[in-house]
Amino acid sequence: MYIPKSFREDDLSVLHPLMQTYSFATLVTQHDGAPYATHLPLTLCPEEGPYGTLIGHMARANPQWRDFDGEREVLAIFQGPHTYVSPSWYTVQPSVPTWNYAAVHAYGVPRIIEDEAELYEALQLLVQTYEEPREQPWKLNGPDDFLCKMMKAIVGFSMPISRLEGKYKLSQNRSPEDQEQVVQQLVVQGEPLDTAVAELMQQRLPNNLEAAGRID
Structure with missing residues (x-):
């Protein structure tokens, strides 16, 4: 991923x-000589390995899992909040439109989960992650005939992350005044993505002051 110095983020806590x-x-792989992508939830185990480990699964009918040969690196893309930024919001003119966003690229070599008990634990982790906030969480019961049948229709995998790339493009190349103005306009617009980007900018604004006015 192309990452100008001002937009680079390496902090795991971020x-x-x-x-x-x-x-x-x-999730992106090379399949039969061409890029191949699958959209799927990935569970992060942050304490497993120097950069964490991703756990996921896909339909067995999806040919992508056959690209997991234990040697080739694959790419998992996490798209954070993003939004359009109008040049009319800047104090310095002339200016052009742009897009503010945050994204993380995770690289690693996936390992197929062959053991049924390990696959069940991976599914439990996924369910607990998304059900826990609910008032009445749905629970994944122990493997019965139905669940065993469903598990045979998927392929689970574990991917220790070998490297991470973070890009937080949040107007760091603009003046402090322009950055503040963008935040205010996004808050006024009030759309969920606008608000999320504004919050990221507000969190990072003090760190952006040194980079303000510089384009890498």
Whole structure:
């Protein structure tokens, strides 16, 4: 991923929360000589390995899992909040439109989960992650005939992350005044993505001051 210095983010305490909040990822491999992508939820185990480990599964009918040969690196893309930024919001003119966003790329070599008990634990982790906030969480009961049949129709995998790339493009190349103005306009618009981007900008604004006015 192309990452100008001003937009680069390497802090795991920043990258991991985005991966957990926006966990519906895009998994990209090379399949028969061409790019191949699957959209799927990935569960992050942050304490497993130096960068964490991703756990997921896909339909057995999906040919992508056959690309997991134990050697080739694959890419998981986590897309955070993003929004359009109008040049009319800047104090410095002339200016052009742009897009503010946050994204994380995770690389690793997936391992297919062959053991049924391990696959069941992976499914339990996924269910607990998304059901826990509910007032009456749905529970994944022990493997019965139905669940065993469903499990045979999927392929689980574990992917220790070998490297992470984080890009937080949040107007760091603009002046402090322009950054503040963008935040205010996004808050006024009030759309969920606008608000999320504004919050990220507000969190990082003090760190952006040194980079303001510089384009890498």
